[in-house]
Amino acid sequence: MNLGIIGCGAIGSDVAKAADEMEEIERIYLYDINKKASNKLLKTLKKAEIQRVEDFLKHVDVVFEGASQDAVREYAEKILKAGKDLIIMSVGSLFDDKFRKKLEKLAKENKCKVYIPTGAICGIDGILSANVGGLNEVTLVTTKPPSSFGLSLDERRVLFEGSAREAVKKFPANINVAASLSLAGKGFDETKVEIVADPVVSRISHKILAHGKFGRLRVELENMPNPNNPGSSYMASLSAIATIRRIIEPIKIGV
Ligand SMILES: NC(=O)c1ccc[n+]([C@@H]2O[C@H](COP(=O)([O-])OP(=O)(O)OC[C@H]3O[C@@H](n4cnc5c(N)ncnc54)[C@H](O)[C@@H]3O)[C@@H](O)[C@H]2O)c1
Structure with a gap:
């Protein structure tokens, strides 16, 4: 499986580093509007490269968003139209009922899925x-x-x-x-x-x-706060990584 990552901050970096160690993941494509963030992360990874989202879409199976609500609004439709699965961390973007329903329709039409990790809560x-x-x-x-x-x-x-x-x-x-x-x-x-x-x-x-x-x-x-961003809960990163494992694993536990 190839993974695209939008957002190379606290959560995106934790996800990329975990994905880099997963044998099921062959290539990782990184994008961040802040080039320093993607360059810094790239140096820590073995199987990653930096590409624009529009360019990496043809190579990936799943896209992980760990950036911002703006990024979801900018890229979600393009990702789903390309038939790729999308994991959304900036869930607040889905408060907009019209936007959420549009994504739901696109996912159905293009036979792909939108995953929303549990994030910084449980239950x-x-x-x-x-x-x-x-x-x-x-x-x-x-x-x-x-x-x-x-x-x-x-x-x-x-x-x-x-x-x-x-x-x-x-x-x-x-x-x-x-x-x-x-x-x-x-x-x-x-x-x-x-x-x-x-x-x-x-x-x-x-x-x-x-x-x-x-x-x-x-x-x-x-x-507990994320060691790399005190404003972000560490559990959010762990939940994101667990979601990727859940996509990969043949046996899906829970719900
Ligand atoms: N679901 C949850 O429970 C949960 C918990 C914590 C954080 N979050 C959300 O996840 C997202 C990431 O959190 P974080 O702590 O890693 O933030 P962060 O600030 O550490 O990193 C965000 C990164 O995304 C980049 N970015 C922002 N807008 C972008 C865009 N339009 N295109 C490309 N890159 C962009 C930034 O440059 C930054 O490097 C935030 O939106 C945050 O609100 C969700």
């Missing part, structure tokens, strides 16, 4: 299964140190309570986890989000609470 498997039987309520509680919001607080404060769609407008930094959860379950308008600043915590945590016909679910993840 998406449970939400996907529970949704089959019917979910009554899904809530995401994201807790961060007050400094993450530019605040200095002595006690816990709830900064936001509302739908995932509203949360994204007010707190765009929380966009990816809210988007993945909404897409897996009750959608952007019915998924509830609570955003909390808490001086007791030193890490970003995401808690999912859900109930439905299946019973009750409660999952909490406390994220």
Whole structure:
């Protein structure tokens, strides 16, 4: 399998280095708008080269996006029209219902897939299964140190309570986890989000609470930062690499 990578930052670099060690991956094609980022990554890899996305599309089987929402808007349609599978990390781009439906249609027409890694949360498997039987309520509680919001607080404060769609407008930094959860379950308008600043915590945590016909679910993840980008959760990189392994492996575990 040949892999294209758009975005050679924290997550793209972790994915490229892991893919470089996978015997099932023959060639890796890198692209970043910042040439320094792609050149720096290239030096650490054995089977990679730098090419424009339009040029590497004919060589790859799967494209990994770890860049930005703009990159998804710029390249997703081209990738799917070329019949190539696409892994999207900048899931916030899929909040736009019209855009998401367009990608869905293109993927069907061109017989390819869009993969959305679980990312910096856990429990998406449970939400996907529970949704089959019917979910009554899904809530995401994201807790961060007050400094993450530019605040200095002595006690816990709830900064936001509302739908995932509203949360994204007010707190765009929380966009990816809210988007993945909404897409897996009750959608952007019915998924509830609570955003909390808490001086007791030193890490970003995401808690999912859900109930439905299946019973009750409660999952909490406390994220360590990515060693190469303190603003990115390390779990997001691990989830991206696990998604590539899942595409490769003949036995697919979970959901
Ligand atoms: N799904 C999740 O849970 C989750 C978690 C963390 C990050 N993310 C998202 O994943 C993406 C990557 O995160 P990161 O921590 O690696 O970021 P990063 O800033 O470390 O790296 C992003 C890289 O992409 C490049 N880039 C930006 N726009 C581009 C474009 N249009 N074309 C080509 N290259 C472009 C930048 O130059 C940079 O090198 C971000 O959009 C981030 O919001 C998702």
